Amino acid sequence: MLYQVIMTVDLPRDLASEEATRILAQEKAYSQDLQRSGKWRHIWRIAGQYANCSIFDVRDHDELHQILSGLPLFPFMEISVTPLLRHPSAIREDDR
Amino acid sequence: MLYQVIMTVDLPRDLASEEATRILAQEKAYSQDLQRSGKWRHIWRIAGQYANCSIFDVRDHDELHQILSGLPLFPFMEISVTPLLRHPSAIREDDR
Amino acid sequence: MLYQVIMTVDLPRDLASEEATRILAQEKAYSQDLQRSGKWRHIWRIAGQYANCSIFDVRDHDELHQILSGLPLFPFMEISVTPLLRHPSAIREDDR
Amino acid sequence: MLYQVIMTVDLPRDLASEEATRILAQEKAYSQDLQRSGKWRHIWRIAGQYANCSIFDVRDHDELHQILSGLPLFPFMEISVTPLLRHPSAIREDDR
Amino acid sequence: MLYQVIMTVDLPRDLASEEATRILAQEKAYSQDLQRSGKWRHIWRIAGQYANCSIFDVRDHDELHQILSGLPLFPFMEISVTPLLRHPSAIREDDR
Amino acid sequence: MLYQVIMTVDLPRDLASEEATRILAQEKAYSQDLQRSGKWRHIWRIAGQYANCSIFDVRDHDELHQILSGLPLFPFMEISVTPLLRHPSAIREDDR
Amino acid sequence: MLYQVIMTVDLPRDLASEEATRILAQEKAYSQDLQRSGKWRHIWRIAGQYANCSIFDVRDHDELHQILSGLPLFPFMEISVTPLLRHPSAIREDDR
Amino acid sequence: MLYQVIMTVDLPRDLASEEATRILAQEKAYSQDLQRSGKWRHIWRIAGQYANCSIFDVRDHDELHQILSGLPLFPFMEISVTPLLRHPSAIREDDR
Amino acid sequence: MLYQVIMTVDLPRDLASEEATRILAQEKAYSQDLQRSGKWRHIWRIAGQYANCSIFDVRDHDELHQILSGLPLFPFMEISVTPLLRHPSAIREDDR
Amino acid sequence: MLYQVIMTVDLPRDLASEEATRILAQEKAYSQDLQRSGKWRHIWRIAGQYANCSIFDVRDHDELHQILSGLPLFPFMEISVTPLLRHPSAIREDDR
Numbered sequence: 001m002l003y004q005v006i007m008t009v010d011l012p013r014d015l016a017s018e019e020a021t022r023i024l025a026q027e028k029a030y031s032q033d034l035q036r037s038g039k040w041r042h043i044w045r046i047a048g049q050y051a052n053c054s055i056f057d058v059r060d061h062d063e064l065h066q067i068l069s070g071l072p073l074f075p076f077m078e079i080s081v082t083p084l085l086r087h088p089s090a091i092r093e094d095d096r
Numbered sequence: 097m098l099y100q101v102i103m104t105v106d107l108p109r110d111l112a113s114e115e116a117t118r119i120l121a122q123e124k125a126y127s128q129d130l131q132r133s134g135k136w137r138h139i140w141r142i143a144g145q146y147a148n149c150s151i152f153d154v155r156d157h158d159e160l161h162q163i164l165s166g167l168p169l170f171p172f173m174e175i176s177v178t179p180l181l182r183h184p185s186a187i188r189e190d191d192r
Numbered sequence: 193m194l195y196q197v198i199m200t201v202d203l204p205r206d207l208a209s210e211e212a213t214r215i216l217a218q219e220k221a222y223s224q225d226l227q228r229s230g231k232w233r234h235i236w237r238i239a240g241q242y243a244n245c246s247i248f249d250v251r252d253h254d255e256l257h258q259i260l261s262g263l264p265l266f267p268f269m270e271i272s273v274t275p276l277l278r279h280p281s282a283i284r285e286d287d288r
Numbered sequence: 289m290l291y292q293v294i295m296t297v298d299l300p301r302d303l304a305s306e307e308a309t310r311i312l313a314q315e316k317a318y319s320q321d322l323q324r325s326g327k328w329r330h331i332w333r334i335a336g337q338y339a340n341c342s343i344f345d346v347r348d349h350d351e352l353h354q355i356l357s358g359l360p361l362f363p364f365m366e367i368s369v370t371p372l373l374r375h376p377s378a379i380r381e382d383d384r
Numbered sequence: 385m386l387y388q389v390i391m392t393v394d395l396p397r398d399l400a401s402e403e404a405t406r407i408l409a410q411e412k413a414y415s416q417d418l419q420r421s422g423k424w425r426h427i428w429r430i431a432g433q434y435a436n437c438s439i440f441d442v443r444d445h446d447e448l449h450q451i452l453s454g455l456p457l458f459p460f461m462e463i464s465v466t467p468l469l470r471h472p473s474a475i476r477e478d479d480r
Numbered sequence: 481m482l483y484q485v486i487m488t489v490d491l492p493r494d495l496a497s498e499e500a501t502r503i504l505a506q507e508k509a510y511s512q513d514l515q516r517s518g519k520w521r522h523i524w525r526i527a528g529q530y531a532n533c534s535i536f537d538v539r540d541h542d543e544l545h546q547i548l549s550g551l552p553l554f555p556f557m558e559i560s561v562t563p564l565l566r567h568p569s570a571i572r573e574d575d576r
Numbered sequence: 577m578l579y580q581v582i583m584t585v586d587l588p589r590d591l592a593s594e595e596a597t598r599i600l601a602q603e604k605a606y607s608q609d610l611q612r613s614g615k616w617r618h619i620w621r622i623a624g625q626y627a628n629c630s631i632f633d634v635r636d637h638d639e640l641h642q643i644l645s646g647l648p649l650f651p652f653m654e655i656s657v658t659p660l661l662r663h664p665s666a667i668r669e670d671d672r
Numbered sequence: 673m674l675y676q677v678i679m680t681v682d683l684p685r686d687l688a689s690e691e692a693t694r695i696l697a698q699e700k701a702y703s704q705d706l707q708r709s710g711k712w713r714h715i716w717r718i719a720g721q722y723a724n725c726s727i728f729d730v731r732d733h734d735e736l737h738q739i740l741s742g743l744p745l746f747p748f749m750e751i752s753v754t755p756l757l758r759h760p761s762a763i764r765e766d767d768r
Numbered sequence: 769m770l771y772q773v774i775m776t777v778d779l780p781r782d783l784a785s786e787e788a789t790r791i792l793a794q795e796k797a798y799s800q801d802l803q804r805s806g807k808w809r810h811i812w813r814i815a816g817q818y819a820n821c822s823i824f825d826v827r828d829h830d831e832l833h834q835i836l837s838g839l840p841l842f843p844f845m846e847i848s849v850t851p852l853l854r855h856p857s858a859i860r861e862d863d864r
Numbered sequence: 865m866l867y868q869v870i871m872t873v874d875l876p877r878d879l880a881s882e883e884a885t886r887i888l889a890q891e892k893a894y895s896q897d898l899q900r901s902g903k904w905r906h907i908w909r910i911a912g913q914y915a916n917c918s919i920f921d922v923r924d925h926d927e928l929h930q931i932l933s934g935l936p937l938f939p940f941m942e943i944s945v946t947p948l949l950r951h952p953s954a955i956r957e958d959d960r
Contacts, residue, residue, distance in 0.1 A: 084140035236372035660716035812948035
C-alpha cells in the first residue's frame with residue numbers, strides 16, 4: 001500500500017553538534033536500508049526547505065507507523081501522512 | 097526537473113452530464129499521453145478525495161504551466177505546485 | 193485496517209426535494225449494508241453538525257476509496273481520512 | 289455519553305528521561321484502568337503521529353474533564369473534544 | 385449539561401422574501417419556547433455580525449442535537465459547539 | 481456592557497511550583513471578587529482544556545481591559561474578546 | 577467608546593446594476609451622515625481591496641450594532657469588530 | 673501616506689525585569705516623540721490584548737520601516753502593515 | 769514606491785464567452801500600457817495557477833489603488849498588496 | 865528559471881551578539897556575490913518586517929536549493945518558494 005509522507009525537520013539549536021552528526025548519519029543509514037528494501041519507494045528534497053516528500057510502499061498502517069516512529073529524527077520532525085491508491089487514469093497497473 | 101502537483105477537482109453541479117463525460121474522457125487521454133511521454137511520471141488517487149497526487153518531470157516551469165493550464169479539467173481544479181530535487185539520502189542518482 | 197473518516201454534508205438548496213429524499217434513502221441503505229458487513233464499524237452523529245464521525249475496517253486504501261466514492265452523498269460531502277492502528281496502551285489486541 | 293477526543297503529545301526535550309519513563313508508565317496504567325471500566329471505549333494510534341484518536345463513554349462533561357485533566361501527560365498534550373451521539377443511520381441502538 | 389453554541393446565519397439571496405419572513409418568525413418562536421423552558425439559557429447577539437452566542441442547558445448531546453437540527457434556520461447556519469462545565473473558581477455551585 | 485472572553489492558560493514548565501501555586505491562588509481570589517461584584521458574570525471551564533469561557537458585564541472597554549490585564553495569569557494566557565448585546569429574540573430585556 | 581471595524585464588500589454579480597447604484601448611493605449618504613455626527617470617526621480605503629478600515633466612536637455595543645446592521649451594504653459585507661481604548665503611551669487624553 | 677499598523681507584544685519571560693523596564697520606558701518616549709511630530713497619528717490599545725492598533729502618516733515605505741524597525745520593542749513584536757488611502761465616501765479631504 | 773501585488777483570477781463560469789474575451793483583451797492592453805509607463809514594473813505568471821506575481825512602482829497608495837481598482841478583471845480577482853523598500857544588502861541603490 | 869522567494873528571519877535571543885554580527889556580515893557578502901552574478905536578481909525589504917521578498921534566476925531547483933540552504937541565516941529563516949514564468953501579457957520577452 002502506498003502513502004505520501006511529508007517530513008519537515010526542526011533541529012533544536014541546543015542539540016550538541018556531535019549528537020546531531022550522529023543522528024543524521026543514523027537517519028541516512030536507516031532511510032537507505034528502507035529504500036533498498038523497496039519500502040521507502042521515493043524520497044525527494046523540497047526546494048528551499050529542510051523537508052522531504054516521500055512515497056512509502058508498505059504492508060499496512062502498522063508497518064508505516066513502525067518505520068516512521070523509528071526514524072532517528074522522529075522527535076524533531078513534523079510528519080503528515082496521505083493514503084494513496086492507483087488512479088483510474090494511470091497507464092500502469094502498478095505505479096510506484 | 098521534478099514537481100509534486102496536487103490537483104483537487106470540483107465539478108460544478110450544473111455542468112451538463114454529456115459535457116462532463118466528454119471533459120473527463122479528454123482529461124484521461126491528455127493525462128495518459130503525458131504519462132507515456134514520461135513527463136507525467138506518477139499519478140495517484142488520494143484516498144477518499146476527488147483529487148490526485150502527481151509527480152511531473154519536465155524541462156522547466158514553462159513546460160509545467162503549459163501542461164497544467166492545458167488540462168481539460170483546469171477550470172474546475174485547485175492546484176498546488178511544489179518543486180522537488182534529489183534528496184542527499186537517496187540511494188539513486190535519478191529517483192523519478 | 194482501520195480509518196477514521198469525518199464526512200460533512202452540504203446539500204445544495206436547488207436539489208429537488210424528491211431527489212434529496214431518494215439520495216438520502218439510498219445513502220442509508222448503502223451505509224447499513226456496509227455496517228452489517230463489518231466494514232463500516234462505527235458511525236456517530238457530530239452534535240450540532242450535519243456530519244458524522246465514522247470508523248472503517250477495510251482491506252486496504254482501494255477498498256476504502258471504492259466505498260467512499262460510491263456513497264450516494266459523495267458529491268455533496270467534504271471527507272477527511274485518518275489512518276489508525278492499534279495503540280500500544282490498548283487493553284485489547286483487536287480494538288475495533 | 290460519547291465524545292471523540294484527539295490527544296497530541298509533545299514531550300519537552302529537557303524532561304529527564306527517568307521522569308518521562310515514569311510519566312509514560314503512569315499514563316499507560318491510568319488509560320488501561322479507564323479502558324477496563326468501559327469509560328475509555330476506544331484508543332487508536334494515528335499513523336505517523338505521536339497522537340491518539342479515542343472514544344470516551346462517560347456520564348457527563350464533568351466526568352470527561354476530570355478524566356482528561358487527570359492524565360499524567362495532560363500538561364504535554366494538545367486535546368480536542370467532539371461530542372458524539374447516535375447516528376440515525378446506525379444499525380445498532382447503542383453503537384459504542 | 386451546559387454547551388456554548390455559536391450560530392452564524394447566511395441567508396441565501398434567492399430566498400423569497402415571504403419565505404424568509406416566515407422562517408425568521410418560526411425561528412423566533414422556536415427560540416423563545418426553548419428559552420422559556422430553561423433549555424436555551426442565554427442568547428446574545430455578536431456585535432456587527434448576523435450571529436449569536438448562546439448557552440444551552442440540556443440533558444445530553446442528543447437533546448442538544450435535536451434542538452439545533454430542528455432550528456428553522458438550521459440549513460442556513462454554521463454552528464460550533466463547545467461543552468462547558470463548572471469552573472473550579474466559580475463562586476456559584478450552579479452557574480447557568 | 482457584555483463581553484464574551486475566552487482565556488486559554490499556558491503555564492511555562494520552568495515556573496517554580498510555589499510561584500505557580502501563589503499565582504493560581506491570587507487568580508482565584510481576583511476572579512471571585514469580580515464575580516461577587518457582578519462584573520465577571522459567568523465563568524465556565526471548557527471540557528478537556530485548560531481554558532475558560534466567561535461573560536463580563538462592565539462599564540466599558542477600559543474597565544474590561546483593566547480587569548483582564550490585571551489577571552495574575554495574564555502573562556500566561558491567550559485571550560479573545562467578543563462584544564455581545566441583547567438578541568432581538570431574547571425573552572428577557574436584560575439577559576446576563 | 578471606540579471600535580475598529582473592517583468591512584469587506586462582495587457585491588453579487590447578479591445584482592441588477594440600477595439596484596447596485598441605488599444601494600451604493602444610500603450607503604454613501606448613510607456613512608456621511610454618521611461621519612458628520614462624529615460616530616463614524618474615520619473611514620479609509622484599504623489599498624487594492626474593495627474594503628475599508630474604520631474607527632467608530634459610539635455609546636455602546638448596541639449603538640454600534642444598530643449602525644452596522646443598518647448599513648445598506650450589510651448583506652454584502654464581511655465585518656470584523658475590535659474594541660479599542662486609550663493607549664497608556666498616547667500623548668492625548670482623548671485620541672479619536 | 674497612511675498605514676494601519678497592528679503591533680502585538682510578546683516579552684520573553686527571561687528578560688531581566690530592569691531591562692524590560694528600561695525598554696518599555698524607551699518605547700514610550702520613542703512613541704511619544706513620533707506622536708508629537710504627527711507621524712504616529714493614532715495609537716489605541718486593543719481590549720484584552722498586549723497589542724496596539726495604530727495609524728501612521730509618513731512620507732513613504734522607507735520612513736515607515738525606519739520607524740518600526742527602530743522601535744525598542746521591535747525584536748519582541750509581531751507587526752502587520754496595511755496601506756490606507758482616502759475613502760471615496762469620506763466627508764473630509766484629509767482624514768487622518 | 770514599490771509594492772508586490774499577487775492577483776488570483778476566478779472567472780465565473782456563467783460569464784458569456786464573448787464578454788470574457790473582451791475583458792481579457794482590455795486587461796492585456798491596460799496592463800501593457802502600465803508596463804510601458806514603468807508603473808507596472810514586473811509581471812510573472814505563477815506556475816500552475818491562474819495568477820500573477822507583480823511589482824508596481826508608483827507614486828503612492830492612491831495611485832496603486834486607482835490602477836488596481838481600474839483593472840478590467842478587478843471584480844474577478846483576489847488581490848494582496850505588500851509594501852516593499854530597498855533592502856540594506858541590495859547592491860543597487862535603485863533595484864526595481 | 866525564475867522563483868519568488870520570501871525569507872522571514874527569526875534570530876534566537878540567546879545568539880551571542882558577536883556571532884550574530886558575524887553571521888549577518890556573512891549573509892550580506894553571500895547575498896551580494898549572488899546578486900552580482902545575476903542569480904539573486906532582486907531583493908527587497910518587506911515594510912515593517914524582518915523579511916525580504918526576492919527573485920532568483922537560476923538554472924534549476926537544485927541550484928536554487930543549494931543557494932538557499934547555504935545562506936548563513938538558513939537555520940534562522942522561514943522560507944517560501946514560488947516558481948514563476950513569463951506572463952502572456954508581459955511586454956518583454958525576458959522580464960527579470
